[in-house]
Amino acid sequence: MPNAVRFYETGSPEVLRWEHVERAEPGPGEVRVRHAAVGLNFADIYFRTGLYPAKLPSGIGMEGAGVVEAVGENVTDFKPGDRVTYTGSPLGAYASERVLPAACLIHLPDEIPFETAAAMTMRGLTSAYLMRRIYQWKRGDTFLLHAAAGGVGLIVSQWAKLLGLNVIGTVSTEEKAEIARAHGCDHIIYYRREDVAKRVRELTDGVGVPVVIDSVGKDTLTASLDSLKRRGLLVGVGTSSGAFPPIDAMQLAIKGSLFFTRPALADYIADPAEKAELAGELFGHVAAGRIKIEINQRYELNDAVQAHRDLEAGKTTGSSIFVVQGE
Template sequence: MKAIRVHRHGGPEVLSYEDVAIGPPGPGEIRVRNRAIGLNFVDVYFRTGAYAPPTLPFIPGNEAAGEVVAVGEGVSEFKPGDRVAYIETLGAYAEERNVSAHFVVRLPDAIDFETGAAMMLKGLTAQYLLRRTFRVEPGHKILVHAAAGGVGLMLTQWAKHLGATVIGTVGSPEKAELVRANGADYVIDYRKEDFAKRVREITDGEGVNVVYDGVGKATFHGSLDSLRPLGYFVSYGAASGAIEPFDIMLLMQKGSLFATWQLLFTHLAKREDVVAMSKELFAVVASGAVKVPVHTRMPLAEVAEAHRRLESRQTTGATVLLP
């Protein structure tokens, strides 16, 4: 079968389209024929070495959707032919792969493979951010950075569904239009405005309850300045680089703030949470409250170009790779 392998860390050029042999599923595993594969910024982190893979070479990719081909010993929840989606660290950039049944869920008939592949990592990230890290309720005011990205658009729609006032930041007029179309109450072009100052204006000087920040270094201090006292700074990515070390007393000085960086896989450690979180995600998508826009479809063999577009922030919504 064909798969993408990385033999050394580096730029998109290290993504190699190769023939790879895999064995039958082991105990507790499922073999899945991928129909669509999600593209995420975490894939870039593994490719460059910012996140360390277990070994070199490795197959990147953290989410996909497809059909069960075979099940390993001890797997009774799934059978060949089942439509499934999954999320797991590494291995999805392939025509087929073996995946732990722990991270596999049934894909509802109402959700197609491309949407399923595009929604697992981003959607479950949005779920734990909005429902488990800081539980957004009606009346809350929130700030979403990179609101035109895959996670950003889902955060925006879901938070509006929950009754929040959503402020999104973007880097172009085109992205601003997209975010407004997805329900944001206010959109700030950070290239033209001081977003922290604008947030204070929008909130009559109070600040927001929570900032969801997947950008990192470039937005950290402005994010703290956007929060009301006892507000939550929630980091989930570092697209602009890692946040530099800071004195924890800064949080006190900025208004006795909370700050956290949580990992999705910590939330997915228990099988019952994988199922419950996925069920809530599927429900809001199937209801139409949250739409998963797949804006770009590319062959798996062209993944290097897909990474170039992702890193240069040329993408909006989700990109899926087709084996």
């Protein structure tokens, strides 16, 4: 009998329950996937706490990799036995198997293990649009990257090196600084004991950076805006410290005619052709070893409560996954 993690009310990690569930058969346009690995993402916490609304009771998790077991009517792009990965699907990835729309799936090359796919599909595609869609990067550009030792941060830093960019990364500890440097960060700022904006100005001869990639949110907004050069862009890609507070439009003008965007991955992979292009470039870099995916935490699905505790407490670095079964 399949198993899944579900929650019946929002709240602390303890609301997550490990349960037996009935095996579902795919309907028209759907497939059933047997998971080999499942991704653990900060967005999962947002659903669990109610920051992102979910109809309760609900499954949890949006990223997984495994093998197609069965397909429903009108599914032509996938067949039983296909290796697949996905992200941004309906909630429910924390499960040994599940049914979901075939349109969510991405074919997974044989060169990429399931665990790697589960660790990077959401983070990797996010990194792909940050590096390839959000801004017209020029070789030699310098940007500020918050949470540089996080899952997205490590991929973005490596991709930035491929594009000839310079990365100023913020971290909280010496351990995370070492990890960030090893993945391409040129300069480190310890945001808990340094004035981030002041250090950015020092590192850029007083000019500031053209782009700040901010996955922290509430606690870093002011420093992010103050780190930008004239007509710079703040990319609010995550809110690990809480939602971005309201931004006074006049302050954007006063601080240098700044821009702010709050992108969502779904809008960069909604078009199947664009999703395939971004995934292809990501998979190509990973398969060739140009971008390495660090899986620094592995959990069993029935240990989801502890996994969420660790993630919320900032105890994780790089990517975290749930191991469901071997390759």
